[in-house]
Amino acid sequence: MxxxxxxxxxxxxxxxxxxxxxxxxxxxxxxxxxxxxxxxxxxxxxxxxxxxxxxxxxxxxxxxxxxxxxxxxxxxxxxxxxxxxxxxxxxxxxxxxxxxxxxxxAVATAAARGNYDAVRFCQTRDGAQLAYTVTGSGPPLVSTANWLTHLGLDRRDPMWQHWRRDLLRPSRRALRYDDRGCGMSDWCPPSAAPQVWVEDLDTVADAAGYDRFPLIGVAQGAATAIAYAALRPHRVSRVILISSHARGRQARARTDLDRRVADVDLSLATVAWQSADPAFLRAYAAQFLPNATPAEWDAYLAFTQRTTSPENMVRFFEILATMDVFPLARQVRCPTLILHSRGDTRIPAADARELASLIDDSQLVLLDSTNHLLSGAEPAWAELVRHVDDFLAD
Structure with a gap:
């Protein structure tokens, strides 16, 4: 029975x-x-x-x-x-x-819970439930939300394991959370407004008892880190931006060809995920991980498909294409470390150089990689970790 x-x-x-x-x-x-x-x-x-x-x-x-x-x-x-x-x-x-x-x-809960990070929930002013977790002890570190995450799954995902292991290590009191619209947070429509990203981070940081802290933003999460450092300077001690997705392809388009490329990119992403055609999906994944194997692309895609609804997926694509926090970058006053792959085809290194020129107290490090999301096996990853450690130890 x-x-x-x-x-x-x-x-x-x-x-x-x-x-x-x-x-x-x-x-x-x-x-x-x-x-x-x-x-x-x-x-x-x-x-x-x-x-x-x-x-x-x-x-x-x-x-x-x-x-x-x-x-x-x-x-x-x-x-x-x-x-x-x-x-x-x-x-x-x-x-x-x-x-x-x-x-x-269900009575045998203690041992089972010990193998997983405790996930908590808080509520925003407009009623959205946000999932967050705090791990480790020591100096605080906040990792901003980036698409598409799932606190219940990323512990086992090979795409993110080394990020958690080496950057959000047990010697740091690391806070991370799922963005509204994905993961274990409410699957309400995601927002394109930087003010909403900032208020959501306020909600999570307050719930976790964080006052002043360094921020780390990866890919699209860099945009949230920039906006938060600009609009909440009293809460941010320093900022780390990795593979900075601070401006989408449509937002940074300057020529007719740029705009056509941006339109095609958005169409490819939308068609790929709506049709689930493996050829389209791998073409999209290759922009983030050009040196990965087909099996690694498939693993990345399988994880992403588990994080949100198809409708929200399309909305995230539109946000990624149009967002632009470059104007806010001029308002960032805290020390900032910008790490970027020299051969990144998804977000060109030229964008990272321009971003560094907008933030007064910033340093730019270009890494010898072509991946937008670095793998744990490539030499550039060890260099990235060393720079982050040195920057946080200052």
Missing amino acids: AHARLRFGPYELDLDGRQLRYHGQQVRAEPRAIELLCHLAAHRDRVVTRQQLLDTVWSGHPVSESAITAALHAARQAVGDTGGGQEIIRTVHRRGYQFVADVAP
Whole structure:
């Protein structure tokens, strides 16, 4: 007989109350998806056919195949699983589906929780729930939100493991959070307004008890770091900008050709994610990781697809293309370290040089890499970590 409450990893599933929790916080998901998840978990000793799901979850009412597929996708998304990963729900070809995660009664919580970062939630003035986590001890460090993250998944993701290990190390009291619209924060529409990014960071920093702190912004997260340092100078001691995405392609376009390239780039991103065509998706991923293998591109794409809805994905693309915080950069007065790949094709090094010219107390370091997001194996990564350590130790 199944336990009424099951724990797997950081998740707790209440089979009677039809609720899913992550680190004690309720996961918001489609009710049909939770019902499907509960049914599979309760009958995890066997494969459940699609017909059995129709008879129980949909009470025998006729529904389309796409409705089952959508509910299955939502259930997997709620527990950080994918059709490719299948660590929680496995598809058994031509037979059905089976819940395959290792489970324990919910009373065995202490050891399970010890393997995961504690995720907390706070609420903005306009009612959005933001997820954040604080790890380590020692001097504070805040990592601004950048697209697209998921606090429940990035611990295991090879794209981000070395960033957490080497920059947000245990000797630093590191605060990071999921942006509104993605990850474990509310999947409300993301905002293009720098003032909203600043107010969201205010909310998270206040909830975590941070007063004055250094900021680190990676890729699009650099724009939030710049805006925050400019508009909240009393709270920021210094800033680190990595692969600075401070101005989108449409915003920095100066010629007709630039504007056409920017339009094509936005169209490629939108079509790639909406169609899920592997050729388009890999072409997009190659802009961030030109030296990666196809398997590494696929891993990066699979992680990103788990972080938000398709609608929000398109909205994020539009924000990335049009955002521009270069005017705010002139207002940054604290010491600033800018690290950028010399051969970055996504955001040219020329943009990093221009950004450095706008911030009075800044230093620019160009790294010998072509990746927009550096891998942990390339020599440039060790150089980046050394510069960050030296800068924070000053």
